[in-house]
Amino acid sequence: MSQMKHIDNIPSTPGKFKEKSPYNRLRLHFSLTKLTFWSFVFLGLIFVFFFRSPSSSSSSPAASDLSRRSLRTNSYDGPAWEKRIKASAKVRSHSGISVLVTGAAGFVGTHVSAALKRRGDGVVGLDNFNDYYDPTLKRARQALLERAGVYVVEGDINDVALLKKLFDIVQFSHVMHLAAQAGVRYAMENPGSYVHSNIAGLVNVLEVCKNANPQPAIVWASSSSVYGLNTKVPFSEKDRTDQPASLYAATKKAGEEIAHTYNHIYGLSLTGLRFFTVYGPWGRPDMAYFFFTRDILKGKSIPIFEAANHGTVARDFTYIDDIVKGCLAALDTAEKSTGSGGKKKGPAQLRVFNLGNTSPVPVSDLVSILERLLKVKAKRSVMKLPRNGDVQFTHANISFAKRELGYKPTTDLQTGLKKFVRWYLSYYGDGKKSAQ
Numbered sequence: 001m002s003q004m005k006h007i008d009n010i011p012s013t014p015g016k017f018k019e020k021s022p023y024n025r026l027r028l029h030f031s032l033t034k035l036t037f038w039s040f041v042f043l044g045l046i047f048v049f050f051f052r053s054p055s056s057s058s059s060s061p062a063a064s065d066l067s068r069r070s071l072r073t074n075s076y077d078g079p080a081w082e083k084r085i086k087a088s089a090k091v092r093s094h095s096g097i098s099v100l101v102t103g104a105a106g107f108v109g110t111h112v113s114a115a116l117k118r119r120g121d122g123v124v125g126l127d128n129f130n131d132y133y134d135p136t137l138k139r140a141r142q143a144l145l146e147r148a149g150v151y152v153v154e155g156d157i158n159d160v161a162l163l164k165k166l167f168d169i170v171q172f173s174h175v176m177h178l179a180a181q182a183g184v185r186y187a188m189e190n191p192g193s194y195v196h197s198n199i200a201g202l203v204n205v206l207e208v209c210k211n212a213n214p215q216p217a218i219v220w221a222s223s224s225s226v227y228g229l230n231t232k233v234p235f236s237e238k239d240r241t242d243q244p245a246s247l248y249a250a251t252k253k254a255g256e257e258i259a260h261t262y263n264h265i266y267g268l269s270l271t272g273l274r275f276f277t278v279y280g281p282w283g284r285p286d287m288a289y290f291f292f293t294r295d296i297l298k299g300k301s302i303p304i305f306e307a308a309n310h311g312t313v314a315r316d317f318t319y320i321d322d323i324v325k326g327c328l329a330a331l332d333t334a335e336k337s338t339g340s341g342g343k344k345k346g347p348a349q350l351r352v353f354n355l356g357n358t359s360p361v362p363v364s365d366l367v368s369i370l371e372r373l374l375k376v377k378a379k380r381s382v383m384k385l386p387r388n389g390d391v392q393f394t395h396a397n398i399s400f401a402k403r404e405l406g407y408k409p410t411t412d413l414q415t416g417l418k419k420f421v422r423w424y425l426s427y428y429g430d431g432k433k434s435a436q
């Protein structure tokens with residue numbers, strides 16, 4: 001009561017004292033109600049902001065960007081949804097396999113999913129459609145897969161409940177794990193996204209696979225970038241891979257070690273594929289051959305990297321159809337996992353293969369080929385190779401993949417780029433409706 005009196009006597013406006021009137025108690029009641037109401041609103045907002053906001057862990061732009069791009073699943077469950085998954089997973093050929101393809105709306109994922117479906121395997125795709133690059137291209141790939149009879153579930157590999165649910169619906173014999181944060185240079189802009197997808201995401205996929213009964217065999221995308229600062233060429237699987245030049249490479253290398261652990265402890269059959277700069281139709285707009293094409297058509301200048309002392313920068317560019325053959329061969333030769341329900345029953349297969357083209361091409365030659373195909377002269381701007389993860393050259397020794405997988409790339413850069421340019425022009429037109 002004395003406290004109320006005190007509140008009663010606080011001036012509502014400086015210099016003025018409240019008049020004691022019969023309405024004052026009522027006003028005080030309203031003020032307290034209002035105060036309580038706004039306090040709740042305020043506390044509620046704090047709660048929503050700090051505890052529910054996707055960027056709660058950090059206020060850094062990278063972290064909020066990471067959250068924005070790690071789209072949560074919001075459309076799963078329900079009988080109609082399960083029916084679509086079962087239909088997509090239906091094996092139609094005598095010796096077919098049933099495969100969960102993560103990153104199915106990605107470049108390699110789309111091609112691999114379509115190829116599996118064509119030969120009668122059961123395929124279910126999973127993709128979070130993040131906006132690392134233009135999501136409309138991913139949606140177009142999804143539409144392509146839908147027409148081929150492949151359903152792509154919209155969800156994140158870090159959504160363990162969703163992964164478990166998919167394994168409840170379908171007994172996948174294989175997982176083709178291609179979902180990842182790609183790109184060598186972007187790792188400096190958004191390091192968290194690499195850890196989130198390439199490390200945490202991989203572990204989540206392996207956790208669910210190890211608990212599945214039966215356990216699937218897993219084939220997954222590593223990268224040529226694990227060779228890092230290695231100077232011994234061509235790169236062989238036996239060469240050292242402990243000097244990554246980018247965080248991207250480091251997360252892929254970590255993935256290889258994580259694969260070893262899950263193979264060792266749980267008996268998961270694991271095959272890592274070290275892809276060498278894969279290119280082709282429906283490719284990734286963040287890759288040089290893709291945005292060079294866009295910028296040559298727009299008349300914009302092309303930054304061509306060169307190493308110290310005018311050293312050539314070269315890549316073992318590998319055409320998508322060759323990569324797809326390697327992926328399918330890896331799935332077909334994968335032995336069964338030996339564990340079940342989280343317990344190892346015996347040693348399991350653990351492999352790593354280079355999937356390259358074995359003929360590195362200088363980046364300046366790549367530009368010359370594009371000029372000829374596009375019939376447009378490029379505005380070349382030669383720049384020093386930035387120290388942000390790029391390595392000077394890559395060159396695959398593929399003898400192991402040849403022996404074990406029958407892998408034999410047949411497409412040279414000229415032929416492959418011709419197919420890419422044909423697709424690019426039919427998809428985007430001659431530059432008026434160009435890639436973002």
Ligand SMILES: O=C(O)[C@H]1O[C@H](OP(=O)(O)OP(=O)(O)OC[C@H]2O[C@@H](n3ccc(=O)[nH]c3=O)[C@H](O)[C@@H]2O)[C@H](O)[C@@H](O)[C@H]1O
Nearest residue numbers: 182183184223224225275276277287288303304305363390
């Ligand atoms: O094999 C891999 O594991 C990786 O391949 C790919 O990386 P990279 O080989 O670096 O491809 P990409 O960026 O197309 O640059 C090609 C060339 O152009 C040069 N380059 C690049 C950009 C530029 O502006 N100028 C330039 O000269 C550049 O120096 C390089 O020599 C995938 O993106 C990556 O996700 C991963 O899968």
